[in-house]
Amino acid sequence: MSNLTREETEALIAEVLEVYPDKAKKDRAKHLAVNDQSIEQSKKCITSNRKSLPGVMTIRGCAYAGSRGVVWGPIKDMIHISHGPVGCGQYSRAGRRNYYIGTTGVNTFVTMNFTSDFQEKDIVFGGDKKLAKIITEIEELFPLVKGISVQSECPIGLIGDDIEAVSKKASAAINKPVVPVRCEGFRGVSQSLGHHIANDAIRDWVLDVKKEDTSFVPSPYDVTVIGDYNIGGDAWSSRILLEEMGLRVIAQWSGDGSLAEMELTPKAKLNLLHCYRSMNYISRHMEEKYGIPWMEYNFFGPTKIAESLRKIAAFFDESIQKKCEEVIAKYQPMVDAVVAKYKPRLTGKRVMLYVGGLRPRHVIGSYEDLGMEVVGTGYEFAHGDDYDRTIKEMGNATLLYDDVTGFEFEEFVKKVKPDLIGSGIKEKYIFQKMGIPFRQMHSWDYSGPYHGYDGFAIFARDMDMTLNNPCWNKLIPPWKKPAAEGEDMAKAA
Amino acid sequence: MANIMIRRGDKGEYVFYLPKRDLEDTIVSMEFDTPEKWGGEIKLNNGGSYFIEPQTAPERLPYSVRAKRLDAAE
Numbered sequence: 001m002s003n004l005t006r007e008e009t010e011a012l013i014a015e016v017l018e019v020y021p022d023k024a025k026k027d028r029a030k031h032l033a034v035n036d037q038s039i040e041q042s043k044k045c046i047t048s049n050r051k052s053l054p055g056v057m058t059i060r061g062c063a064y065a066g067s068r069g070v071v072w073g074p075i076k077d078m079i080h081i082s083h084g085p086v087g088c089g090q091y092s093r094a095g096r097r098n099y100y101i102g103t104t105g106v107n108t109f110v111t112m113n114f115t116s117d118f119q120e121k122d123i124v125f126g127g128d129k130k131l132a133k134i135i136t137e138i139e140e141l142f143p144l145v146k147g148i149s150v151q152s153e154c155p156i157g158l159i160g161d162d163i164e165a166v167s168k169k170a171s172a173a174i175n176k177p178v179v180p181v182r183c184e185g186f187r188g189v190s191q192s193l194g195h196h197i198a199n200d201a202i203r204d205w206v207l208d209v210k211k212e213d214t215s216f217v218p219s220p221y222d223v224t225v226i227g228d229y230n231i232g233g234d235a236w237s238s239r240i241l242l243e244e245m246g247l248r249v250i251a252q253w254s255g256d257g258s259l260a261e262m263e264l265t266p267k268a269k270l271n272l273l274h275c276y277r278s279m280n281y282i283s284r285h286m287e288e289k290y291g292i293p294w295m296e297y298n299f300f301g302p303t304k305i306a307e308s309l310r311k312i313a314a315f316f317d318e319s320i321q322k323k324c325e326e327v328i329a330k331y332q333p334m335v336d337a338v339v340a341k342y343k344p345r346l347t348g349k350r351v352m353l354y355v356g357g358l359r360p361r362h363v364i365g366s367y368e369d370l371g372m373e374v375v376g377t378g379y380e381f382a383h384g385d386d387y388d389r390t391i392k393e394m395g396n397a398t399l400l401y402d403d404v405t406g407f408e409f410e411e412f413v414k415k416v417k418p419d420l421i422g423s424g425i426k427e428k429y430i431f432q433k434m435g436i437p438f439r440q441m442h443s444w445d446y447s448g449p450y451h452g453y454d455g456f457a458i459f460a461r462d463m464d465m466t467l468n469n470p471c472w473n474k475l476i477p478p479w480k481k482p483a484a485e486g487e488d489m490a491k492a493a
Numbered sequence: 494m495a496n497i498m499i500r501r502g503d504k505g506e507y508v509f510y511l512p513k514r515d516l517e518d519t520i521v522s523m524e525f526d527t528p529e530k531w532g533g534e535i536k537l538n539n540g541g542s543y544f545i546e547p548q549t550a551p552e553r554l555p556y557s558v559r560a561k562r563l564d565a566a567e
Contacts (some may be wrong), residue, residue: 041539283513284510288556384515384516385516
């Protein structure tokens with residue numbers, strides 16, 4: 001099917017909205033838009049970061065998911081206590097595939113679940129004593145732990161436990177940082193506020209702790225990788241490019257990151273920010289307080305990688321810029337081979353995306369490098385500044401949808417008929433059963449890494465593997481196929 | 494009154510950031526912009542305007558400051 005015109009897209013949105021009652025229709029209409037590159041300010045066309053409508057299927061998470069799951073969770077040498085009932089921690093355990101190096105249960109703890117397992121009596125009498133006991137137990141059982149964070153679940157805020165006081169006391173007792181994080185799930189409209197709360201907790205409890213320590217010898221080429229959660233090894237395939245350029249990566253936030261790295265971050269020369277949505281707060285804070293400039297970059301797809309590498313190199317002297325060109329040249333033959341192999345198989349295919357807070361705009365370049373086109377994109381929990389950045393990346397008259405509901409997404413897909421959908425696990429089986437190739441773009445569908453040049457090769461292979469899989473021709477059973485084809489098969493038999 | 498942060502953009506212009514509303518925009522004009530007197534009424538690219546109590550210019554940007562909303566766009 002050819003691409004929709006602006007009028008057709010507008011008509012499609014109007015048609016989809018038809019099913020809602022008037023009040024809901026008015027609200028949802030603000031979240032759906034047709035992209036117009038001439039608009040500079042996204043709020044003229046789309047509203048974001050608002051409470052989801054009761055009664056619709058939303059795909060959003062909660063503040064606890066944003067803090068425990070995204071920002072704090074991957075810090076490998078700390079133990080993150082899911083403070084509250086057991087479910088929140090258990091059902092989110094190890095789901096994001098943040099890879100790390102270390103021996104789990106000895107000096108690293110990312111895939112383990114620590115919880116205070118609240119019972120009725122803890123709700124009635126408070127859980128502070130239990131929390132203090134857990135911290136002592138952790139110290140006894142896992143002496144190599146470098147620090148502890150207390151991630152509150154909803155009941156903690158509801159019953160008003162004073163986790164700050166317990167943390168301060170426990171921290172003095174075990175002589176390790178204990179960070180209370182007030183990330184109760186009911187705060188905010190989505191996981192986005194959880195990111196913000198987690199960033200603020202890092203600012204208040206981690207950054208200034210080691211400022212007297214002078215054992216670290218800074219170099220003029222110290223950078224940090226901020227907002228890369230090492231999903232399937234993403235941070236590693238990004239890091240090697242920076243290191244080949246002659247830069248020294250002193251901290252990874254927070255995929256495969258450690259507490260010591262975070263404490264060192266104020267000594268960096270430049271903060272490189274990948275996930276703008278979840279870590280721009282701390283970057284802005286470090287810019288103001290320590291004078292460290294920050295820069296957004298994009299390591300998806302060779303075009304954007306080369307662009308970002310050059311932008312990063314421009315911050316440093318000529319030796320780095322020279323090495324940057326060498327790095328780009330070194331990987332060019334590999335990129336050419338990948339593109340030569342997969343572009344003919346993928347070119348012209350149309351993609352719809354619906355992911356979290358960064359990828360809906362970051363991966364567009366990757367698809368375009370393979371000759372594919374993104375015809376619709378949307379965020380679960382982005383804010384206005386994300387859409388400002390998205391409008392430029394997307395083509396005119398393409399669909400933008402914010403916090404899309406299950407119904408709307410299905411209807412859009414039925415009408416736009418994309419060749420591939422990139423979204424999460426909750427959408428995966430619906431669309432696969434509709435016969436549309438699907439990739440999980442949250443966890444890279446258990447593949448990855450997708451960042452960097454090495455990641456691009458894997459990305460291209462995965463997209464080809466999904467799109468050109470022979471199973472998509474087998475969805476109609478032989479007895480329902482048109483008669484002519486059936487006869488051919490009979491003859492062949 | 495709201496806490497805002499003012500920083501330099503890529504082209505040397507002032508960039509306004511209002512964390513509460515995730516509003517990031519360039520400043521088109523600032524009433525006073527000398528080392529001795531800095532602030533006053535600021536106009537944003539989106540049409541909104543804010544007021545910063547005139548003061549001596551901050552030594553280093555970014556700089557967090559309280560600002561009063563005079564006229565928000567929307």
